[in-house]
Amino acid sequence: MSKKFELRLESHELDTLHLKVCRVLREAILRGHFKPGERLVQEELASSLGVSRMPVREALRKLETEGLVIIEPHRGAIVKSLTVEDIQEIYGLRAQMEKMAVEMSVEHMAQEDIDELERLVVAMERSTDSSEYIERNIEFHRVLISCCPWRRLVAFIETLWNGFPQQTPQMLSDQTEKSKKEHREILQAVQQRDAAEAGRLVYGHIKRTGDNLVKALQES
Known part of the structure; x- marks a missing residue:
């Protein structure tokens, strides 16, 4: 996973925890911090954000519905290319x-x-x-x-x-x-x-x- 930037959650009462995580990961993907084909490891993301794996898992599922990642068996979430x-x-x-x-x-x-x-x-x-x-x-x-x-x-x-x-x-x-x-x-x-x-x-x-x-x- 890319290490060139810092993932950081912003506190906002309108967001549940998994939506906060989703917002941070979405922006990181769209800004190119995570590259197409890169594997997003739940444990590493959870550690970087200071949360449990559950909100990270839920966030990745939402990003899959948005077409930004693909969740593959035995590999986890993979960043899709966006042209x-x-x-x-x-x-x-x-x-x-x-x-x-x-x-x-x-x-x-x-x-x-x-x-x-x-x-x-x-x-x-x-x-x-x-x-x-x-x-x-x-x-x-x-x-x-x-x-x-x-x-x-x-x-x-x-x-x-x-x-x-x-x-x-x-x-x-x-x-x-x-x-x-x-x-x-x-x-x-x-x-x-x-x-x-x-x-x-x-x-x-x-x-x-x-x-x-x-x-x-x-x-x-």
Whole structure:
């Protein structure tokens, strides 16, 4: 296992222990600290993080569902390769699908849904903790499409959310500030019941994030 960096858990009340472990390992994989084909040894990870093997085992299972590792019999978890094409595909699909879902969702939103979006935008604008910001960001996007009547479309989007998309605020140095501005603009379009504009803004928001993530990973 790679020894060039230090694995460190950050305390945050919104995360269970295995989700904290999962977040740390996910970022280490995406940043290239663990290389494709590298074996992740539960005992070594547990020792480095100061936890038992159970949360590490649960975290690795979650990372397997996200497509970041493969768990093989008698070998354990192996890091999968993640290509630029993978990122471009996922973010391209997200941009198109979430645009559609938001356009349909806005038309069916109740005032309490819009109020919840505003609460989340304000919470993100005030947040100084990256883990908290990520959780609010995920919830913001979830509420945006929650009233979409096409449930298969929503299910497809939720599948695409697995893995690195939720990690971008920690991976891109200027992502958070740009996203705060874009979230506020999306909220304003929803408040005006402008479904087309909200969809357009969501598309641009996701596309920009994907493009920046590809650039960051290529440079690293």
